[in-house]
Amino acid sequence: MALDADTVRKIAFLARIRVDDDRLEPLAKELDGILGWIEQLGEVDTDGVEPMTSVADLTLPRRADAVTDGNDPEKVLANAPDPVEAFYTVPKVVE
């Protein structure tokens, strides 16, 4: 399996990271090197093995369905790059 520049372009868009065109080829080589090294996992017999999703041998705790915080717009917006009144802002999405 070889990871090519087109695939890098595709996953970079999925991850919403701008990668300049001249970086695609070198990045493809690097990532392909890492994935090639990871391929050795194919040697491990995992038939009938359950995937491990958590190390905590717990069932998730429950709590009463009650409001425990919130109603603090100033704190929520304190670090926003470009807030307007009580809102976050983004470039225009709908014409």
Add this chain to the structure above:
Amino acid sequence: MADDLTKLTIAEARSGLQSGAFSSVELTDAHIAAGEANRALNVYVTETPEIARNAAKTADDRRTDGRVAGAMDGIPIAMKDLFCTEGVQTTASSHILEGFKPTYESTVGGNLKAAGAVMLGKSNMDEFAMGSATITSYFGDTINPWQAASGPDAGKDLVPGGSSGGSAAAVAARIALGATGTDTGGSIRQPASFTGIVGMKPTYGRCSRWGIVAFASSLDQAGPMTRTVRDSAIMLGAMAGHDPKDSTSAPVETPDFESAVGESIKGLRVGIPEEYTAEGMPDEITRLWEQGAAWLKDQGAEIVDVTLPHTKYALPTYYIVAPAEASANLARYDGVRYGFRAHGETLDEMYMNTRGEGFGTEVQRRVLIGAYVLSAGYYDAYYVKAQKVRSRIAEDFRKAFEDVDVLLTPTAPSPAFAIGAEMSPVEMYLNDVFTVPASLAGLPGISVPAGLSASGLPLGLQMIAKPFDELTLFRAAAALEEAAGFELPAFDPRGA
């Protein structure tokens, strides 16, 4: 006097504060001065001397009134810049979080504050905790106070390990009495080994992850970095505890960890896993490992050979699981709600420019790997496969612990290396080959400084215990520390 105050352990400082030999303000000022004298090490992203002096004054006033907040009252420490600190910039050493001032305190930071700890500053780290050398920080490299006495790296600036490299260098250079670290695949234990200090990663779930910038949520754990095992036990006691705000925080009691330090290890069964060797690992590390086993045997422990057959698959498993979780966790940095924002004509362009400029090379690499292994068509082949191998690795440990109480291994396959050493990403990842397996299984581990390399650099040995059996871990680690008799040298100040 001021110089002497930085040579104390946390336990000694606690006694001195109790007896009134010195005040927390004096202790704190001595450490602030040590930080200023060592600016060239670049241990902090943000220094907080005013906050420190105020907290120290409060601790002294409290003591004058006959009250003590807790186990760390008046003790100056460094806080890894991954912990959100109320009103103090928290960057995760990333451009994308530059200027971010949380409006809340992490639970572990809050616990330490409640115990009276005095925060000196936010320590440097690899960006988003992704790295093993503290050379991926947007705020520059941290330098190890140690220098090689001989060999090809003699006289060069060395890395302190990573990702908690600023914390490790601060503790080793006596800029802080202790420091918080976080460990996802070895980020506390490996830098501890590189700087000659004690680094402890508790059982997953022992410390709350709430308010710690997330890297890989199924692996991340906070832990203490100190100069002695006793200090490690004291500091962990002040950090740990169940927290309803983190659903993976374990609802268990926090025992008196310090009580285990100095207890006999007679009859303790110590496992030596035969698979913990790496290609190119120097013989001196193997010999130190054998020496460590002999020291424990001399104190009455039984040394038992064990096998952890899937060890070699731990690192590739980690490099699927951790990037996959990171790609999901780091999706939140979108330039909208906090942190850095770059210009873009459209929403997608703004996202892509923000993340392209805001994330460094290693973070981008891992987010891309993560996005790839989670993408349609590859999810089962990579991600689910890795989760299954992870089950195998955890099973290996379960079986080994049916026969032994603790495991003894090297911490890292090499001593500290030079800043700028040529390494491929995979070669850099191999630094964590001995620490990642316990992380995948969620087990507590500790690195204890045990000896020096031929070039005069510190080498650590790692011990690993059963889940939530930190008491046995501290007991065994203290015995190892006692036998090793490792002494941290006095370093010349490294001014700017």
